[in-house]
Structures are given as structure tokens and as C-alpha cells.
Amino acid sequence: MTGGRRSGPGSYVVLALLFLVVLFPVYYGLVGSFMGERDTNSFPPALWPVSGLQPDNYSDALGIIPLGNQYLTSVLQTLVIALGQLVTSALAAYAFVFLPLRWRAFWFAVFLSTMMIPYESIIIPNYLLISQWGLKDTIAGLTLPFLATGFGAFLLRQSFLSFPMELRDAARVDGASHFRFLTSILLPLSRPSLAALGIYSALSAWNMYFWPLLATEDPKHQTIQIGISQLQTSDGDSPGMVLAGVMLALFPTLLLVIFGQRFIVRGLTAGAVK
Amino acid sequence: MFSSPRTSRRGAGPRYAVPAAIASLSLVLAACGGGSDAGGTAGAPAKDALSKASGVTTVSFWHSMDGKNAEELTKLVTEFNQKNSGKIEVKATYAGKYDDAITKYKAAIQSKSTPDVIQIYDIGTRFMIDAKQTVPMQSFIDRDKLDVSDLQPNITGYYSVDNKLHSMPFNTSMPVMYYNKTLFKKAGLDPEKPPVTIEEIRTAAEKLSKKDGGPADYGFGAAIYGWLLEQFIATSGADYCDKGNGREDKATKVMFDQGEALEVVSWWQKMVKDGLAANTGRDTKSAQAAFKSGQAAITLESTGQLGGFTKAFKEAGWELGAANYPKVKAGDAGPIIGGASLWIDSVGHKDANKEAAWQFVKFLGEPKSQAAWHTGTGYFPISKGALNEPVDVEYRKNNPLFDVAVKQLESTKVTTSSRGCLLGVMPQARKASEDGLEAALGGGDPQASMSKAAKGLEAQIRGYNDSVK
Numbered sequence: 213m214t215g216g217r218r219s220g221p222g223s224y225v226v227l228a229l230l231f232l233v234v235l236f237p238v239y240y241g242l243v244g245s246f247m248g249e250r251d252t253n254s255f256p257p258a259l260w261p262v263s264g265l266q267p268d269n270y271s272d273a274l275g276i277i278p279l280g281n282q283y284l285t286s287v288l289q290t291l292v293i294a295l296g297q298l299v300t301s302a303l304a305a306y307a308f309v310f311l312p313l314r315w316r317a318f319w320f321a322v323f324l325s326t327m328m329i330p331y332e333s334i335i336i337p338n339y340l341l342i343s344q345w346g347l348k349d350t351i352a353g354l355t356l357p358f359l360a361t362g363f364g365a366f367l368l369r370q371s372f373l374s375f376p377m378e379l380r381d382a383a384r385v386d387g388a389s390h391f392r393f394l395t396s397i398l399l400p401l402s403r404p405s406l407a408a409l410g411i412y413s414a415l416s417a418w419n420m421y422f423w424p425l426l427a428t429e430d431p432k433h434q435t436i437q438i439g440i441s442q443l444q445t446s447d448g449d450s451p452g453m454v455l456a457g458v459m460l461a462l463f464p465t466l467l468l469v470i471f472g473q474r475f476i477v478r479g480l481t482a483g484a485v486k
Numbered sequence: 487m488f489s490s491p492r493t494s495r496r497g498a499g500p501r502y503a504v505p506a507a508i509a510s511l512s513l514v515l516a517a518c519g520g521g522s523d524a525g526g527t528a529g530a531p532a533k534d535a536l537s538k539a540s541g542v543t544t545v546s547f548w549h550s551m552d553g554k555n556a557e558e559l560t561k562l563v564t565e566f567n568q569k570n571s572g573k574i575e576v577k578a579t580y581a582g583k584y585d586d587a588i589t590k591y592k593a594a595i596q597s598k599s600t601p602d603v604i605q606i607y608d609i610g611t612r613f614m615i616d617a618k619q620t621v622p623m624q625s626f627i628d629r630d631k632l633d634v635s636d637l638q639p640n641i642t643g644y645y646s647v648d649n650k651l652h653s654m655p656f657n658t659s660m661p662v663m664y665y666n667k668t669l670f671k672k673a674g675l676d677p678e679k680p681p682v683t684i685e686e687i688r689t690a691a692e693k694l695s696k697k698d699g700g701p702a703d704y705g706f707g708a709a710i711y712g713w714l715l716e717q718f719i720a721t722s723g724a725d726y727c728d729k730g731n732g733r734e735d736k737a738t739k740v741m742f743d744q745g746e747a748l749e750v751v752s753w754w755q756k757m758v759k760d761g762l763a764a765n766t767g768r769d770t771k772s773a774q775a776a777f778k779s780g781q782a783a784i785t786l787e788s789t790g791q792l793g794g795f796t797k798a799f800k801e802a803g804w805e806l807g808a809a810n811y812p813k814v815k816a817g818d819a820g821p822i823i824g825g826a827s828l829w830i831d832s833v834g835h836k837d838a839n840k841e842a843a844w845q846f847v848k849f850l851g852e853p854k855s856q857a858a859w860h861t862g863t864g865y866f867p868i869s870k871g872a873l874n875e876p877v878d879v880e881y882r883k884n885n886p887l888f889d890v891a892v893k894q895l896e897s898t899k900v901t902t903s904s905r906g907c908l909l910g911v912m913p914q915a916r917k918a919s920e921d922g923l924e925a926a927l928g929g930g931d932p933q934a935s936m937s938k939a940a941k942g943l944e945a946q947i948r949g950y951n952d953s954v955k
Binding site: 336344348422426429430434438441442443450453 | 556779
């Protein structure tokens with residue numbers, strides 16, 4: 213986006229069209245969650261509830277799965293993972309940028325290499341460990357394997373690298389300790405990057421499926437993603453009810469994106485161009 | 487249209503590719519650990535194991551029932567718990583779709599935390615036997631001298647290996663052919679004389695398809711779904727894999743690239759090419775939707791769809807027809823049952839739990855439970871007696887088409903081909919056959935496409951067989 217020269221009415225038309233394309237799944241999810249089977253089965257597909265609203269979809273969905281409990285588990289799991297990743301990543305990135313470590317580049321490469329280990333290859337060992345420690349069906353079991361992330365350390369390191377060294381020197385001259393500098397100066401000024409990482413971690417944590425499936429056994433401790441997959445059957449299910457469940461699960465992520473979007477964009481590009 | 491990854495009782499849909507990969511990884515591990523660690527008693531425990539136990543014995547039960555089926559299952563579990571209040575309590579857990587559940591189970595074997603009872607899909611049978619974690623149902627049946635003549639022999643046949651019933655069939659479905667009688671009439675076809683062979687389907691489709699002036703967009707439309715191909719092989723009286731469909735010894739190769747299977751693939755390809763069949767891809771829901779909306783006039787699906795189709799047809803004001811699964815050539819062979827069965831875990835489980843699990847499994851197989859289950863879900867009852875329960879008689883009066891499936895099952899002789907192929911890597915085999923069929927329907931040479939798919943499996947089969955030696 214260079215200057216404002218290109219943003220004529222034409223570009224707004226293009227943007228509006230793209231907006232519609234992006235919005236359509238959300239729209240259909242919402243409208244479909246109120247449709248009866250007659251509308252969801254029709255061809256060409258009905259784009260609004262032609263034959264009347266069907267609010268029963270929501271109560272049907274809630275009748276099959278303990279959604280309230282699962283909601284709570286999902287929210288707790290998401291918060292713990294997002295906060296945990298922020299803390300560990302910020303500390304690791306701080307060490308890589310501001311501490312005179314020996315072999316810094318090497319250790320950073322080791323850190324990054326963890327990003328290349330496919331998650332699937334460590335899921336079974338993780339599971340064995342968690343169940344040995346008796347942590348199945350607990351928030352600890354759900355979150356422990358995800359509290360640290362190489363990607364987070366990488367993202368924050370890039371952001372910290374572009375931090376003006378003059379400010380750090382000034383803080384040092386005024387006698388600020390590492391911790392003081394980190395909490396009072398560095399982190400507040402890196403908010404966009406922290407928000408970007410936080411939102412990214414929260415979204416991935418919220419959408420996790422396989423790990424929560426392994427690590428939980430009590431239906432009340434399962435996450436909402438597992439609940440939703442239970443709404444969907446191969447034998448004659450009702451799409452409206454599944455969509456109702458999807459909308460319920462989508463709601464928090466939608467809020468997160470709507471209110472956090474500017475941070476995601478700003479944060480991911482921070483430090484990309486100097 | 488609403489579309490979703492396939493989530494069936496049966497194949498591995500694209501979304502589950504990841505768990506499937508883990509599954510094959512842990513499969514080898516499980517096979518190594520399983521055999522050497524047979525800690526518990528291999529057979530059934532003493533009959534008084536439960537009465538000697540103090541307090542409430544909790545039975546953990548993992549299942550894959552979702553949607554309405556989950557509701558019905560919960561009802562049965564609640565009923566059982568009430569009946570055995572103070573003695574047994576079954577705790578049911580949704581363990582994900584079949585593919586996910588078996589992966590979760592494999593992980594549980596590793597950490598020695600298997601549930602007391604687990605529901606595993608039909609094609610996981612060979613693996614479950616080789617994992618050596620469970621007590622065969624036959625030990626309980628023999629111990630109690632239980633009369634099992636009430637169980638449908640065609641259904642228990644699938645889950646019997648070496649003349650021993652290993653797991654108790656639970657939710658069972660059969661494939662049938664559904665057709666739109668209203669469209670048949672419009673096309674000038676006799677709605678009471680549905681096609682019997684694939685050649686007759688083609689003749690009917692020529693009159694039904696829009697291309698030749700017929701009333702439907704396509705005469706025929708079914709999902710690219712390996713289960714359907716398996717059924718065509720069975721209704722031809724042929725075997726899917728060698729060694730007597732894996733029933734005499736461990737199978738070493740699949741045979742879906744020859745004989746009747748190949749004929750079906752060529753026929754299907756030509757139907758699509760000539761505009762007589764819709765290619766709706768692998769998602770079974772797409773093929774269902776095409777049939778429900780009248781775009782396709784004939785489809786192949788499980789009995790489980792009867793309820794959904796009936797409802798959709800009623801709303802559209804059409805008449806639904808159901809008939810025996812089609813054959814390559816007319817003959818008396820029948821299709822294979824599908825679905826899932828219940829396994830009782832032994833390794834690392836107390837005798838009281840095994841006994842309580844057996845009580846629960848037995849309860850689910852009773853005529854009364856099966857009648858409730860059948861009428862609530864549309865699954866086929868495993869108990870002959872269930873069909874005589876008042877609630878069931880009433881159900882079939884309202885759903886006369888279900889009798890097509892009953893007759894089809896009862897007239898099918900139990901042979902190796904109707905019992906189905908037993909293969910450790912059956913989920914992968916099914917997927918491979920879908921790869922081949924998809925390539926052929928996309929225009930590839932049928933023989934080359936199917937042979938490539940079958941060849942690709944050889945190493946996997948060998949690897950599995952070696953790992954459980």
C-alpha cells in the first residue's frame with residue numbers, strides 16, 4: 213500500500229467482493245444453524261431459512277454434549293497455553309537478544325530446529341508421560357506439552373532485535389535490573405508482537421483436536437472441539453444442528469479476531485522491514 | 487451446500503490423515519508391547535468375580551457414537567446403570583470417530599490404561615485380535631453355556647475368527663440400493679422392478695438421466711467409498727483378500743484389481759464418462775445430498791441412511807424405494823455387514839471389571855436393548871428376537887423398506903466372501919481402493935489405477951504381518 217494514490221472506487225469494489233467471499237462461511241454457518249433439514253438438503257442450496265427458523269438446533273446440540281463444561285475446559289486450556297507461551301517465549305527471546313550468551317547463534321538454531329519436529333511424532337511419548345504422571349483429565353495434562361514454543365521465541369526475538377538499544381542503555385544507567393527493564397520497558401513497548409503471539413497461540417490452542425482427545429476421558433473434561441465432532445454423524449444427521457454447535461464454538465475465536473486483528477497484522481510484520 | 491470431511495463408521499477421511507499416520511506408527515509399537523505383556527488371565531474370569539467384589543465396580547466404556555446415536559446409547563447406559571445400581575456403573579466416553587478411537591486405544595495400550603470395554607469398527611478386528619489385549623467373547627459364552635442362537639449368524643460371522651466369537655457385534659449396518667420411485671415413474675420405468683445387476687442400473691440410468699431426456703440430472707450417483715467396492719466383491723461371491731479372505735491365515739494381498747471388482751470399476755467409469763452417473767467424490771454426504779435433492783435417482787448406501795432418506799423424501803413429496811445391493815451378475819451371494827463391535831479388555835484389568843463388562847455387553851445384545859437401539863438409530867439389530875419386540879414391529883410397520891435389509895441379510899449364506907476380509911491394515915486397504923477408484927473415475931485406466939493401489943499395499947501388509955508374528 214504505497215500512499216493513497218491507488219485507492220479509487222475500483223479498489224473498494226474489489227475489497228467488498230473479497231469481503232463477501234471471506235465472510236460467506238460465517239454467514240452460512242450462522243444462517244444454516246437456524247435452518248431445518250428441508251432447507252439444508254435443498255438444491256440449489258437455500259441461502260436463508262426459506263421454510264422457517266429452527267431454533268431447536270441449538271437446544272438439540274446442547275442436549276447431546278455437555279457444552280457448558282466443555283466450554284469452560286476449552287477456555288481454561290486456551291488461556292493457560294496462550295499465557296504460558298507468552299511468558300516462556302518472552303523470557304527466551306530476552307535471553308537471546310539482551311544477554312551476552314556464548315554460542316548465541318548456535319543455541320538459537322537449536323531452538324528453531326524444534327519447529328521442524330513434527331508434532332505427530334512426539335504425541336505418543338507426550339501421552340505416555342502425561343498418563344504416567346496421572347495428569348489425564350486435568351488442565352495441566354491438556355496444556356503442559358504446549359507451554360513452550362520455538363516459534364514464539366523466534367517471533368519475539370525478531371521484535372526485540374528492533375528495539376532501540378538507546379532505551380535499554382538509558383534504563384541500565386538508571387539502575388534497572390534485567391527483570392525491571394523487561395517488565396517496565398521492553399514488554400509494554402512490544403505489545404503488538406506479544407498480542408500477535410498471544411492470539412496465534414490462543415487460536416491454535418482453541419482449535420486443538422487430537423491432543424485433547426487423547427488426554428481426556430471424562431466427557432465433562434473434554435474440549436468443545438471434541439464435543440462438536442460428536443454432533444456430526446455419518447448416518448442421517450442434521451447439518452443445522454452441527455452448524456449450531458460450530459457457531460457456539462466459533463464465537464470466542466471470532467471475538468478474538470475482531471478485537472485483536474490489528475495486533476496480528478502489526479505484530480507479524482514488526483521487524484520484518486527495517 | 488453443507489460439506490464436511492467424511493466421518494464415517496468406516497473409512498479414513500482426509501481430515502484424519504494425521505491420526506492415521508500416528509496410528510500406523512504406534513501400531514508397530516503396540517504390536518511389540520502387546521504380546522509379551524499378557525498380565526491378566528487370557529480367558530473369562532470366574533463367574534463370582536463380581537459378587538466377591540465390594541462396592542461399585544466402575545466400567546469404563548469408550549465409544550464412537552455421535553449425534554442421535556450418542557443419545558440412544560446414553561439411554562441404554564443409563565438403563566443398565568439403574569438396573570445394576572450399587573453394583574456396576576458404566577462410564578461412557580466419546581473417544582472420537584472410529585479412526586481416532588482406535589488410535590487413542592493404541593496409545594492407551596502403551597500407557598496401560600485401556601478402558602474396560604471399547605467399541606471398535608469392523609475393519610479394526612484383525613488388529614484387535616493381534617494386539618492380544620482382550621478376552622474373546624467366546625470364553626464368556628462357553629463359561630456361561632449361553633445360548634447364542636438368538637444372534638444373527640451373518641453378523642457374528644464377521645467377528646468370528648477360528649470359530650471363536652472375539653467381540654460382540656453392536657451397531658450393525660448393511661448396504662442396500664436406494665432409488666427414487668417418483669423419478670422411476672417419470673422416466674417410464676417400473677418402480678416395483680428395481681435394477682438387480684450393474685448392467686440393469688445402466689439401462690435404467692439411460693432413461694433417467696437428463697442427458698438423454700430423463701427426469702434426473704444423473705441416473706446413478708454413489709460416493710467413491712471403498713466399502714461399496716467391498717460389497718460388490720461380496721455380492722459376486724468373490725474374496726477381497728487372499729487366504730480365504732484372511733480367515734484361514736493372515737492375508738498377504740488384496741484382490742480388488744481383478745475379476746468382478748475390476749468390472750465394477752470399468753462400469754462405473756463408463757457411467758461417469760457417458761454422463762449417466764454423478765461423480766460426487768469421496769464425501770459420502772455429497773452423494774447423500776445428491777440423492778436427497780433428486781439430482782441422482784439411484785444410490786448405494788447403508789441401512790443407516792434409511793431414516794434420513796425417508797424424511798427428506800417425505801418433505802419433497804417423493805416416494806423412496808430400497809432394494810438388494812446390486813450385483814455384477816445375478817446370483818445368490820449377499821453383501822457384508824458393517825458397523826462396529828464391543829471388545830472386553832483383559833490385560834491390566836481386574837476380574838470384577840471383566841465380569842461387569844461382560845454383564846454390560848450381554849445387556850446391550852439382549853433383544854429388548856437391540857430393539858430400542860434399532861428403532862432409535864436405524865442400525866440393524868444383532869438379535870433375531872429384537873425383530874419380534876412390539877416396538878420393533880411397530881417401527882417396521884412405519885418403515886417397511888427396512889424389511890428389504892432384513893430379507894437381504896437372512897437370505898445371505900455365511901461364506902468367506904460374505905464374512906468379509908480380515909486384514910490388519912484394512913483401513914489403509916479401503917483408502918487405497920478409493921485412491922484407485924478415484925483415479926479411474928477421473929479418467930485413468932481402470933486396470934492400471936486399481937493395480938497401482940493394490941501394489942502399494944503389499945509392503946504395508948507385509949510390514950504388519952511381520953510385526954505381529
